[in-house]
Amino acid sequence: MQTSQSPRSLKEKQRQERETLILQVAEEVFLERGYHETSMDEIASRVGIAKGTVYLHFPGKDDLIVAIFARDMQEILRHLDASLDAQSSPQAKLEALLYFMYAGLFHKRTQLLSTIYHSVDMRRLFAEKGNCIKSLWESVVERVSLLLEEGKARGEFDATLPTSVMTSIFLSLLSPKSYERLISEDKLSPEDIVIHVGKIFFRGIAAQ
Amino acid sequence: MQTSQSPRSLKEKQRQERETLILQVAEEVFLERGYHETSMDEIASRVGIAKGTVYLHFPGKDDLIVAIFARDMQEILRHLDASLDAQSSPQAKLEALLYFMYAGLFHKRTQLLSTIYHSVDMRRLFAEKGNCIKSLWESVVERVSLLLEEGKARGEFDATLPTSVMTSIFLSLLSPKSYERLISEDKLSPEDIVIHVGKIFFRGIAAQ
Amino acid sequence: MQTSQSPRSLKEKQRQERETLILQVAEEVFLERGYHETSMDEIASRVGIAKGTVYLHFPGKDDLIVAIFARDMQEILRHLDASLDAQSSPQAKLEALLYFMYAGLFHKRTQLLSTIYHSVDMRRLFAEKGNCIKSLWESVVERVSLLLEEGKARGEFDATLPTSVMTSIFLSLLSPKSYERLISEDKLSPEDIVIHVGKIFFRGIAAQ
Amino acid sequence: MQTSQSPRSLKEKQRQERETLILQVAEEVFLERGYHETSMDEIASRVGIAKGTVYLHFPGKDDLIVAIFARDMQEILRHLDASLDAQSSPQAKLEALLYFMYAGLFHKRTQLLSTIYHSVDMRRLFAEKGNCIKSLWESVVERVSLLLEEGKARGEFDATLPTSVMTSIFLSLLSPKSYERLISEDKLSPEDIVIHVGKIFFRGIAAQ
DNA sequence: GATGAATGAGAATTCATTCAT
């Protein structure tokens, strides 16, 4: 019995590993070159497999990028949930998210997310193929909204501001593209930037 | 005398008109479909002319989008300069820019600008073909920076915050993409949004 | 009457001049760039007229090159007839032709002729559009043949060689392309080359 | 062992075969229609494959014709070297080349070579893309030159004639285009033509 | 499963030719 299942799960494990590898590499290349400028050939050869093999894991280029998004969103959610569990103020939780998205390991991924989030064609793509993405993103938005509401309830954030606006601004602060020049030209560290950005935002929404 | 010049200037005027029309339509289509998903054929047929005619005005697809950008940037600069002349505080000037970019007629264009500003391939394109764009954008950034500096000098903005960070945040607030849901779901008017966004930002950077 | 005809003939004269100019320029450009690489635009702008004007003189690009050929062939024939009139031996006449085609003013034109004569598409073109060309060329071939026959009859050329072969070889010696390297690398003058080529050919066909 | 190497070499063999087939067909079509009048589509469909497949073997149309040339030149060189090895007089060797180029199987190819050799645009193309071609052709020219020099040294050829001129004339005799009419109209066999051409040339350059 | 050769729809671009002014 084990002998019949072990190979199965072994295979399955290998399959998972390869799939993860493909996603990793594809994410990298998409970030470097952009979705349209990246060919399936390039992804495959950078993974070290044949083009056809990619298609055994993902039915098409669309699905590949959708999968990348889904995975990244899930990780963000995982992180969010973790930081929600840790007992702390809503502001501390949002600061942690800001840090995670921008200054931490997720930095690169955030770039891709924001890049693609802003492009029309990707949005259309997700509207068609990426139902899951949409709901995942909704979850993120909702969690952020809830944190902001909680802050309001606690009297920490300005209750006269619409939560939706606060949420939107918070999310638009997550685009690292805008901060590139701060790093390259002004020699600021990501950590510094996050601190300043957080300061401005939380002051901006603070209860009077 | 007039007869010798009139036809020339007439032709020239017609040419200008058509060129403007192409730019307008192209801007629209690029906004709807994205750069890569838009074919020259589509632009031409939406203008109501033949594919070849577009090439009489713009040497290639690249140049077309670069031209759109250049025109938009110039208009932004024109507007900025106008609002700089009007006597008012730096904050009022920045609020005017925010309004212009997001709530006014420029709304749609701002979307395209931000869309493309965030995509990797467009950035590469502009790095290669769009020298003028780069310098136009630098001008915008510089003017915003100067206004923020001025506000600091007047004691209105927090002088302990790096100007560069303030500038980056201000610019990242110009992406209307992020605010779309506010309009469609929360039924906020662009004007309201601008007011709230401005409030949060200027509170955030206000001198203590 | 004169008043009604003079302008006519004046116009006609101007028309002729312009046509000649177009032919001259077109010949130059075709020689520089080749038929396919030359655009009607380039010809027109080098003549200093509008593209459409070329079409008032020649119905198409094909006809333009056919006209160039026709004109060149006629000039060769004119020259041939002139040298036939001058009393001299067949060999002297053929040498004169060789010189004319290669070393004289006709040099450039000969290049174009040979260039085009050797290309498949031009041959097809002439088969379709250039009836006159074919017959003009036949005339040239015939005259050369007759001269060779005459030389045979006089006992100067080897009567055992087929005239047609002699003719073919003579004509294939008219391609200046082959001699370019002699000029550029071996620093031979066109005159020297003609002398040597003639020497080899006439020795080759001399009666034993 | 064989099983691991066989598939590789099998694939490679098939690849070679297809490549050769493409070259063959392309050569034919180029000869029939000319370079510019031939579309990649036509070549592909005559081979019986898709357009894209041609591009798997040759990066572009240019490279295709360059490859054809390179292959043909190599074959000529191979033949030349073979005939150089066979002990015989320089004249016999040159006659063999003449025969090979014109009367033998190579006939068709020689036509293409000469066709393209005479066209301006092909020359430019080769100047840019065909470094190898240039050097291959130089080799051919050099070998012919050496044979002519050797003949002079042996006292068989006229030492007062410049070798370069003799070489040029010999090479210009290799254009079968000029001899077409001999076959079609005068009903001469290629063999006859070669004999006569050779006779005239070698008499022409014979030592006195 | 993995491969990568083959496919062919699709896009950008060119340019001979036409025709309204």
Added chain:
DNA sequence: TATGAATGAATTCTCATTCAT
């Protein structure tokens, strides 16, 4: 008559996707 803007057929080349091995 001269012009040159407009046209659109034709061509080259790319690349996501398929499928026989």
